[in-house]
Amino acid sequence: MSTTAETAPRALSRRRMRVDGWRWTGRIFLAFMLLYTAVPMIWMLITSIKSGFAALQFPPQWWPDEPTLASYEKLLDPQNSVGQDFLRFFWNSLFVSTVTTILSVIVAVPAAYAFSRFSFPGRNFLFFAVLLRNMFPAVIFLVPLFILMRLLGLMNTHGSLILTYLTFGLPLAIWLLKGFYDNIPVQLEQAARIDGATRFQAFILIVMPLSTPGIIATAIYSFIGAWNEYIYAYTFLTKNDQLTLPVGIQRFFSENTTDFPGLMAASFMMSVPVVVLFLVLQRYFVRALTEGAVKH
Amino acid sequence: MAYVVLKDLVKSYGSFKAVNDVSLTVNDGEFVALVGPSGCGKTTTLNLVAGLIPMTSGDIVIGDRVVNDLDPKDRDIAMVFQNYALYPQKSVYKNLAFPLQMRKLPRDEIDKKVKEAARVLDMTHLLERRPRELSGGQQQRVALGRALVRDPAVFLMDEPLSNLDAKLRVQMRSEIKRFHQDLKATIIYVTHDQLEAVTMADKMAVMNGGYLQQYDSPAQVFAHPVNMFVASFIGSPAMSLIPLQASTANGNSVLTSAEGWSFELSPRNARKVARATTRKVVLGARHSTIKLRNSAVPGAIPAKAYTVEPTGDVTFVQAFLSGAIVNVSVPPNIAVAPDEQIWLEFDQERMHLFDGETEMALKAD
Numbered sequence: 001m002s003t004t005a006e007t008a009p010r011a012l013s014r015r016r017m018r019v020d021g022w023r024w025t026g027r028i029f030l031a032f033m034l035l036y037t038a039v040p041m042i043w044m045l046i047t048s049i050k051s052g053f054a055a056l057q058f059p060p061q062w063w064p065d066e067p068t069l070a071s072y073e074k075l076l077d078p079q080n081s082v083g084q085d086f087l088r089f090f091w092n093s094l095f096v097s098t099v100t101t102i103l104s105v106i107v108a109v110p111a112a113y114a115f116s117r118f119s120f121p122g123r124n125f126l127f128f129a130v131l132l133r134n135m136f137p138a139v140i141f142l143v144p145l146f147i148l149m150r151l152l153g154l155m156n157t158h159g160s161l162i163l164t165y166l167t168f169g170l171p172l173a174i175w176l177l178k179g180f181y182d183n184i185p186v187q188l189e190q191a192a193r194i195d196g197a198t199r200f201q202a203f204i205l206i207v208m209p210l211s212t213p214g215i216i217a218t219a220i221y222s223f224i225g226a227w228n229e230y231i232y233a234y235t236f237l238t239k240n241d242q243l244t245l246p247v248g249i250q251r252f253f254s255e256n257t258t259d260f261p262g263l264m265a266a267s268f269m270m271s272v273p274v275v276v277l278f279l280v281l282q283r284y285f286v287r288a289l290t291e292g293a294v295k296h
Numbered sequence: 297m298a299y300v301v302l303k304d305l306v307k308s309y310g311s312f313k314a315v316n317d318v319s320l321t322v323n324d325g326e327f328v329a330l331v332g333p334s335g336c337g338k339t340t341t342l343n344l345v346a347g348l349i350p351m352t353s354g355d356i357v358i359g360d361r362v363v364n365d366l367d368p369k370d371r372d373i374a375m376v377f378q379n380y381a382l383y384p385q386k387s388v389y390k391n392l393a394f395p396l397q398m399r400k401l402p403r404d405e406i407d408k409k410v411k412e413a414a415r416v417l418d419m420t421h422l423l424e425r426r427p428r429e430l431s432g433g434q435q436q437r438v439a440l441g442r443a444l445v446r447d448p449a450v451f452l453m454d455e456p457l458s459n460l461d462a463k464l465r466v467q468m469r470s471e472i473k474r475f476h477q478d479l480k481a482t483i484i485y486v487t488h489d490q491l492e493a494v495t496m497a498d499k500m501a502v503m504n505g506g507y508l509q510q511y512d513s514p515a516q517v518f519a520h521p522v523n524m525f526v527a528s529f530i531g532s533p534a535m536s537l538i539p540l541q542a543s544t545a546n547g548n549s550v551l552t553s554a555e556g557w558s559f560e561l562s563p564r565n566a567r568k569v570a571r572a573t574t575r576k577v578v579l580g581a582r583h584s585t586i587k588l589r590n591s592a593v594p595g596a597i598p599a600k601a602y603t604v605e606p607t608g609d610v611t612f613v614q615a616f617l618s619g620a621i622v623n624v625s626v627p628p629n630i631a632v633a634p635d636e637q638i639w640l641e642f643d644q645e646r647m648h649l650f651d652g653e654t655e656m657a658l659k660a661d
Contacts, residue, residue, distance in 0.1 A: 190375070192398075195395035
């Protein structure tokens, strides 16, 4: 009797210690990951406020002696040729990414809804055909798409990039959204149709508001994909005034002197829209709108 | 309010017929329950009436109009779903107002009707809440409110109580029944729970395998099931069905079992058995019509008690007889132990006889 009474708490504490051990392993891992992702970002930020000379010093200055915003001023100044280029690249990227995002949402929403709700001949085949594109590395399609774009007369246009980015983004957008529509009970639409809505009204008034988080997630996904893409932009565009940011930054600074603070400031500003987008819209990712709608 | 007629309704998916030539009439103000096991076609039938799925052939009439090709919105119906299907992004008020908004009613009229419905269902204090902030019973009530706010010709209900816990289910059962009496509403109610059908409905349509088996008042269905399926599906515990052999002994009609016992039939029952297509006859008896004896009496059949389930005011005994399970209910003061030898006495007046081949009930005349 007494032995069990003594061993029981010890067994309990041993179990708790094991749980704690795992928890601490997890925390250390997370801390390491944070370091791994945050340090380059911080270093980028610190370098961007150094002078050109300080950036090349060794041992490095952990914190610049004379922090300066000169690089930012230069990049954002439309009078200066560097600023003109940077602002143009920024605008090009914004244009290509925004149009890609809008088009992919416009196409993906009805496509995903159809895949989720209707049964039609070839439905499964089409659905997997849509995914097939994503099973190959992007580079494989570089040459075929290049030839295609030339035939279409789209070389050196932003249209070529938008079309290409849609072929990347759409399959996943459709797939992602279909998952969302699958989770919206079909009875909600049926109820709306009985309550006096047409099929289309039921979709617009009931299903669309419920799938907003999915649509926003999809939009962010396509936006980021288009915003960061490098290889295709590098291949399809040759005229300086058409370049998007990733290519523009790379080309511009390798042509001039390696202006590290300028490069880092440009990189930092390139990441700003993505981060802002994420921070503003992230609550949509976590909001479980359909909770409590139906009982499962 | 209005009547509903289904005529030769068929819904097939490829070669599979989910609903097979179903014809029935629901009179104005009647509460009809479609009841049957899962996959019997009852929900499909309801969805056909609602217009949510297209029918293969047949006719549906709602209040003098053939609605075969009308959209759900034009059929003047309201529906309560099993999972309630409340619009999660809308408050209770907006859920109730939605059907009225879709019909473009003026705002003050919508407000009046919503508040009236909320008052009737005693949920005025819940109007500003979202569905997820409500309990199951409250959600159920909102679903009901959304149906009644519009004053439709017919109410369709698809297992509205099956997501509630047992206690709430009984309470909502009487509320829906009250709702039907007060509104004189025409209601088609789908359920797999025969008890719900028996207690609530004016008429019940028992379905199996896509076919309508029997359509009558619960009392009639209970007293005169048309076939073995209906007999075993309606009533709890289920009617005992014992396969036997018809023969004659000393010029009298008797039923014999494979185990060797037999009993003599009354003249009326003998006439029934004479109509069977083969000699195979199935004896059906409800638990309350069988007498349990602790000792042999003339006419009683020996059996062995298998399980004994006391429920308080009545004790259910299960016994094996000729390979069939026989349910018997006895007063709680009668002591029976499992594996004990017992004798069962069947009531000739209240027993059912079925054709062993066609499974249809045998009739005396």
